[in-house]
Structures are given as structure tokens and as C-alpha cells.
Amino acid sequence: xxxxxxxxxxxxxxxxxxxxxxxxxxxxxxxxxxxxxxxxxxxxxxxxxxxxxxxxxxxxxxxxxxxxxxxxxxxxxxxxxxxxxxxxxxxxxxxxxxxxxxxxxxxxxxxxxxxxxxxxxxxxxxxxxxxxxxxxxxxxxxxxxxxxxxxxxxxxxxxxxxxxxxxxxxxxxxxxxxxxxxxxxxxxxxxxxxxxxxxxxxxxxxxxxxxxxxxxxxxxxxxxxxxxxxxxxxxxxxxxxxxxxxxxxxxxxxx
Amino acid sequence: xxxxxxxxxxxxxxxxxxxxxxxxxxxxxxxxxxxxxxxxxxxxxxxxxxxxxxxxxxxxxxxxxxxxxxxxxxxxxxxxxxxxxxxxxxxxxxxxxxxxxxxxxxxxxxxxxxxxxxxxxxxxxxxxxxxxxxxxxxxxxxxxxxxxxxxxxxxxxxxxxxxxxxxxxxxxxxxxxxxxxxxxxxxxxxxxxxxxxxxxxxxxxxxxxxxxxxxxxxxxxxxxxxxxxxxxxxxxxxxxxxxxxxxxxxxxxxx
Numbered sequence: 001x002x003x004x005x006x007x008x009x010x011x012x013x014x015x016x017x018x019x020x021x022x023x024x025x026x027x028x029x030x031x032x033x034x035x036x037x038x039x040x041x042x043x044x045x046x047x048x049x050x051x052x053x054x055x056x057x058x059x060x061x062x063x064x065x066x067x068x069x070x071x072x073x074x075x076x077x078x079x080x081x082x083x084x085x086x087x088x089x090x091x092x093x094x095x096x097x098x099x100x101x102x103x104x105x106x107x108x109x110x111x112x113x114x115x116x117x118x119x120x121x122x123x124x125x126x127x128x129x130x131x132x133x134x135x136x137x138x139x140x141x142x143x144x145x146x147x148x149x150x151x152x153x154x155x156x157x158x159x160x161x162x163x164x165x166x167x168x169x170x171x172x173x174x175x176x177x178x179x180x181x182x183x184x185x186x187x188x189x190x191x192x193x194x195x196x197x198x199x200x201x202x203x204x205x206x207x208x209x210x211x212x213x214x215x216x217x218x219x220x221x222x223x224x225x226x227x228x229x230x231x232x233x234x235x236x237x238x239x240x241x242x243x244x245x246x247x248x249x250x251x252x253x254x255x
Numbered sequence: 256x257x258x259x260x261x262x263x264x265x266x267x268x269x270x271x272x273x274x275x276x277x278x279x280x281x282x283x284x285x286x287x288x289x290x291x292x293x294x295x296x297x298x299x300x301x302x303x304x305x306x307x308x309x310x311x312x313x314x315x316x317x318x319x320x321x322x323x324x325x326x327x328x329x330x331x332x333x334x335x336x337x338x339x340x341x342x343x344x345x346x347x348x349x350x351x352x353x354x355x356x357x358x359x360x361x362x363x364x365x366x367x368x369x370x371x372x373x374x375x376x377x378x379x380x381x382x383x384x385x386x387x388x389x390x391x392x393x394x395x396x397x398x399x400x401x402x403x404x405x406x407x408x409x410x411x412x413x414x415x416x417x418x419x420x421x422x423x424x425x426x427x428x429x430x431x432x433x434x435x436x437x438x439x440x441x442x443x444x445x446x447x448x449x450x451x452x453x454x455x456x457x458x459x460x461x462x463x464x465x466x467x468x469x470x471x472x473x474x475x476x477x478x479x480x481x482x483x484x485x486x487x488x489x490x491x492x493x494x495x496x497x498x499x500x501x502x503x504x505x506x507x508x509x510x
Contacts, residue, residue, distance in 0.1 A: 033409065034414065036404060036407045036409075037403045037404055037407060037408060037409060037410055037414075038403065038404060039404045062409055062411075063407070063409060064407065064409075094436055094438075095436050095437070096436075096437055096439070097436060097437060098435060098436060098437040098440065098488050098490070098491065099435070099436050099437075100433060100434075100435060100436075100486075101433070101434050101435065101436050102432060102433050103428075103430055103431075103432050103433075105425065105432065106432035106433055143436060146421075147424070147425070147428050147430040148292045148293065148424070149291060149292055149293060149294040149424070152291045152292060152318070152319065153292060154288065154291075154292060154317055154318060154319075155292055156317075159289065159292075159414075159417055162414055162417060162418070163417065163418070163421055166401075166418055166421075169402070169403070169404070170360065170402070173358075173402050175358055175402040176358075177357060177358050177360065177361035178355060178356070178357050178358075178361055179355075179356050180353060180354070180355060180356065181349055181350050181352060181353060181354050181355075181356050181398060182350070182351060182352065182353040182354075183349075184351070185353070231355075233353050235353075236353065
């Protein structure tokens with residue numbers, strides 16, 4: 001309520017990506033593609049080296065044109081962040097400036113919090129070769145640094161955008177960490193599994209495979225553990241009944 | 256011990272990245288660059304379309320040549336995964352196959368567990384346009400799917416390698432989620448802050464800013480809260496003393 005009274009016209013539900021003095025059109029396009037993959041679509045450019053629009057960016061965007069079409073161009077970082085309440089600067093280097101440095105993951109969580117309470121938030125990315133300058137960094141209240149191999153930290157700007165946007169998306173992600181790919185069937189019940197075990201063991205008894213009485217209990221249990229572990233679907237249990245039946249038939253035919 | 260007795264010559268401490276029928280050399284090079292950024296260096300290629308070595312891959316690797324130089328080429332997925340105990344297949348599509356699907360994050364945790372117990376582990380990535388075929392997928396015991404924007408899921412293979420390798424690295428990452436960038440100084444003690452407050456309030460009293468006796472306590476507390484929140488360093492406290500001193504002096508000069 002208090003927030004609304006400040007007269008915010010639009011509250012963006014995701015951070016704005018701000019590319020500062022980007023050099024290669026390809027990287028702008030790839031950054032747009034990375035953004036849209038992660039559900040981000042608001043892009044700002046500060047002094048793009050080769051002007052704007054840039055056909056090379058369009059080509060590299062691979063269908064993420066909507067992001068490029070809406071991109072806004074600014075003359076300075078100050079202008080580009082002027083309407084935002086929170087600004088995060090990405091940096092690979094350690095600076096002499098005293099700033100809070102967050103991992104990409106922690107930054108994503110903090111940004112979710114800020115944006116959740118209505119703070120418009122932007123993330124600054126520097127030019128390809130040099131990264132952000134200190135004069136750019138001081139427009140940010142927080143620094144984001146992606147933890148990488150200390151012996152080889154060499155992301156291009158589009159890769160950096162991808163990782164930061166990915167962490168943003170992951171922080172709001174509802175996908176279960178584990179699921180099954182085939183929804184046309186369901187996990188087998190334990191009754192169905194016990195029936196399968198019985199069928200298999202009957203067939204193996206008849207075939208002579210389980211003829212060693214002393215070994216039988218351990219062999220049976222090992223097979224049961226294997227089949228339990230494989231987390232069969234109801235469909236697979238039915239297939240497996242068929243496998244046993246046909247193998248046993250074939251075997252009898254051979255005798 | 257039981258593991259060692261199986262006669263494993265080398266136990267890799269990180270997963271092998273396996274690019275299946277990759278088409279563009281640029282993507283192979285960018286994948287190598289992404290890998291090395293995340294501490295991975297073992298690359299296998301199954302039937303790269305344009306043969307191997309590929310100068311375009313070298314050019315795109317931006318210094319990650321060590322990964323390309325050691326890359327091994329195979330004729331089939333079966334050959335490429337033959338010496339591995341665990342294989343994860345990356346897939347954007349839902350399949351009719353019944354396989355466990357993990358997010359990239361969960362897969363990273365599981366792979367850490369497998370590799371920690373000595374299981375050599377590989378991750379399959381499919382060709383650019385089509386992704387892995389079902390005949391490739393069945394070489395894997397688990398599927399990895401990166402949760403992305405359902406309206407626009409269009410990562411190229413090098414971007415997919417980057418995200419999966421990043422999650423691998425992040426799962427073993429020891430970087431504190433939050434730290435300060437400047438190590439040449441330390442956080443101010445509360446004594447130092449109280450001294451600063453006293454200096455500021457004395458100067459503000461003298462200047463007349465705090466002349467309203469009724470308002471004074473709230474104004475002082477608001478200023479103290481602001482300065483506490485900014486988590487000043489010892490160096491910044493000293494600078495701020497200077498700021499107050501010089502502002503107060505200038506002020507007196509004007510009067």
C-alpha cells in the first residue's frame with residue numbers, strides 16, 4: 001500500500017538486464033536468447049559500440065527477437081538505472097571498492113525478495129574485454145560474482161547473462177527435482193511386484209536355475225532387490241511378465 | 256577397498272562431457288570454454304560432423320585448448336560410455352521412455368555422490384538441431400533436464416554444457432554466498448561507530464540541524480540506523496570523520 005502510494009506505474013516482476021558498452025552484436029543477441037530461456041525479457045543497452053539496432057544481434061538471438069525489439073538504449077549507466085530501486089553489478093574481478101559481493105545464487109534469492117516487495121531491479125554487465133569500470137560499479141548497491149575455476153575464469157558476456165538469468169529462474173522454479181518422463185503409466189504397486197517376483201521365481205524353479213536349496217533364499221532376495229530398485233512402472237511389470245513367459249516357453253521348446 | 260579391487264586405473268574426480276554428433280566446431284569450442292570455467296576438462300566426441308581436430312573449435316575455445324587437445328573421439332555412444340559406471344543424458348523433450356528425470360541441480364548433487372564413491376560418470380549432450388535420439392538415451396541410467404521458460408526453450412549445446420557444468424561446480428563450491436570485496440580493511444567495531452555518531456551529532460547540534468528538541472531523538476536514531484545499515488568499514492568510518500570535520504569547518508567559514 002505504502003509502495004503503491006509512491007506512484008509506481010509498472011512493477012516489473014523480473015530484473016532488467018543492462019549491457020554496458022557491449023561490443024559484439026552476436027553477444028547481445030546471445031544474451032537476449034539466454035534471457036528469454038530464463039523468462040527475462042527486459043533489456044537495456046548503454047552505448048552499444050556498433051549502434052542500434054544491430055543485424056548481427058538479431059541473427060544471434062535465434063528467435064528471441066521480442067527481447068531485442070523492446071530493448072531500450074541509453075547514453076550512460078546513470079540514465080539506464082535512473083528509475084530502478086536496486087542495482088546489482090556483475091564483476092569477475094576483486095575491486096578496491098568496498099561492496100557486498102554475492103554469489104549468483106544468493107543474488108537471485110535477494111533479487112526475488114526485492115522484486116517481491118516491488119523494488120525495480122537491474123543487473124549491470126560490463127563490456128567484453130574489460131568488464132565494468134569502477135565508475136559503473138558505484139551505481140550498484142550490490143555486486144554479483146559468479147564462482148568459477150580460479151585458474152580459468154573467462155566467460156563472455158552472453159554466458160554470464162545466461163548463468164545469472166538461470167539462477168534467477170531457478171530461484172523461482174517449481175519443477176520437482178526428480179520426476180519420471182513417461183506419464184502414460186504409473187509406478188507399479190507392491191502387490192504387482194510381488195506377483196511378478198512369484199512368476200519369475202516359479203519359472204526359475206522350473207528351469208532349474210534355483211535348484212540349489214541352500215543358495216535359493218539369497219538368490220531370490222538379490223533378484224527381488226534388483227527389481228525393487230529399478231522402480232518399475234505398471235506397464236513395465238506387464239512387459240516383464242511377457243518376457244518371463246516367452247523365455248520359459250522357448251526354454252521348454254528347446255528341451 | 257572393494258572398489259579398488261575392481262582394478263580401476265584412474266578415477267576421474269569430475270564428470271566426462273560427451274558431445275554426441277556435434278555439428279558446429281564453434282559450439283564444441285564454446286563447450287570446452289564453458290567446461291574449463293567450471294573446472295571440467297574431460298571431453299569426448301561421438302562422430303563430430305566436420306571431423307576432428309576442427310580449427311573453428313580451437314578458435315571458439317578462447318584459451319581452453321587444453322580441453323580440446325585431450326578430447327577423445329568415438330564412433331558410437333556405446334563406445335564413448337563403455338568404461339563409465341554412470342551415464343546421464345541431457346534432454347529438453349519429454350520422451351515415451353520411462354526414465355528418471357532430474358533437474359540440473361539435483362543431477363549435480365547425485366553426480367557428486369557417485370563420483371565421490373568412485374563411479375566414473377559421463378554426461379551426454381545431443382546434436383544441435385535434434386538433441387539425443389532414443390537409441391542414445393537408453394545408454395543413460397538417468398536423464399537431466401534443465402528447467403527453462405516453457406514458452407522459449409532454445410539453448411544451444413554450448414549453453415546447455417555451461418549450465419550443467421556450472422551446476423556441477425556450484426554443488427562443490429565453497430565460496431561464501433556473501434562477502435566483502437575489499438580485504439585491505441575490516442568492518443568497523445561498534446565502538447568506532449558510536450564515536451562517529453557522536454562526532455556527527457555534535458557537528459549537527461552546532462550547525463543547528465538538530466535544534467528541534469522534540470524531534471531530536473527520532474532524527475538521531477534515524478541517522479544512526481542508516482549508518483548501522485551501511486555496514487561501514489574501519490576505513491570508511493575514518494573517511495566519514497573527515498567528511499564531517501570538513502563540512503563543519505566549511506559551514507563555519509560561511510557564517
